[in-house]
Every structure is written in structure tokens, then in C-alpha cells.
Amino acid sequence: EVQLLESGGGLVQPGGSLRLSCAASGFTFSSYAMNWVRQAPGKGLEWVSGIYGSGNITYYADSVKGRFTISRDNPKNTLSLQMNSLRAEDTAVYYCAKTSGGSSGWYSCFDYWGQGTLVAVSS
């Protein structure tokens, strides 16, 4: 059974940093691209970042480029998101999501999602 378990969320001041993690199990982690998707309170879904199965190619939304870094540790089946220079508008529930096919993630939707972790940016 595929399981994705996020952790690391919390309350942080504007300008601060936070590191999210997603522990994956139930599938061959290195064979699938992974993504972070966020949802601000009462709002829709926003893709944040994606990473190839190999970890060598990454993508970012313009809203987080230069501030967030996605990475993965395949031997440990863990996906991470390092978030720096946090802003109030980064407040959201952050989900990790597995792509449905292929290590690149291209032409793949998201077939499994974690339960989400809440990041609140406020002074």
C-alpha cells in the first residue's frame, strides 16, 4: 500500500525557514517523480515544485523560485522541501504527491497524496 507521510510544518515568522519532509513507502520510490502541492486556507490547489526520480532535474513555480529547494534521498525514501525567506502568502497546507508514471513525471498526474502538513507564516 502506497503511503506518503509529511512532517515539518509549523508556525514561522516572515523571513524564516522551514524544512518539510515526506516519508514514502509501498512503491519503488526512485522510479517516480515527486511533487509538492500547496493549498492556502479556503483556496485551490497550487503546484509548488517537482523532482525527477533520479533527483537530477527539478522544477519550481515562479512564486517560490529562488526561495524553495526540493530534494530527495532515494535510499531513505524521503522527499524534502527546504523553504527559506518565507512570506505570509506561503501559508498553506503542503502536500507531497506521487506522479502516476515515469521517473520524469512528464505526462503524469498525481495518483497518491499525503495527508498534508500546515505551514503558517506570521509574526
Add this chain to the structure above:
Amino acid sequence: DIQMTQSPSTLSAFVGDRVTITCRASQSFSTWLAWYQQKPGKAPKLLIYKASSLESGVPSRFSGSGSGTEFTLTISSLQPDDFATYYCQQYKSYPGTFGQGTKVEIK
């Protein structure tokens, strides 16, 4: 980026009604489209992929159709468990952009 526009934003319906949600894309991309269901406080759940393929375990009352720039999600007979918010997503190109969501409410 490809922009996705869903309509309506909110839909009120009775149990047993046939419900249709539309998703329009700013550019054509064949059938690289997915539909998700999200209930309050829960993660999204994949319902439909490749515009019309039903994800394993999803009830057959859900169906998807369309290609190019216009897509629809249909619930043939709305059940109490179906009251939720539905999102479309194109995944022809990175990023896989989402529609703004359609909330299906009880009438």
C-alpha cells in the same frame, strides 16, 4: 503556462441528480487531463486520468470526457458521499496546472 478554467465555481444539487462540471484550457493538449475530488480537511483523490479513464476503485457513476481544450466530469447520480470540491488538472506540461475548483453542495 496552460491556464485551466472550471465552471461553475459552485453547484447545488439534489441526491440522485446528474451533475456536469466543465474545464476549459487556454491551449489544446489532447487528453492529458485529470480530475480530483477533495473533501474538507482531506487530501485530493484522483478520480479520472487521461480525460476519461477511471482510476481503480472509483465508482462508475463518475465519468470524464473531452479532448483539446474542453473537458467534462459527469456524476450520473449524485450520492451523499459525492458532496465535495472537484479540481481538474492538465498534465501535458510542467507545471501541471489546476483549475480553481468546483464545490458541489447539497440543495
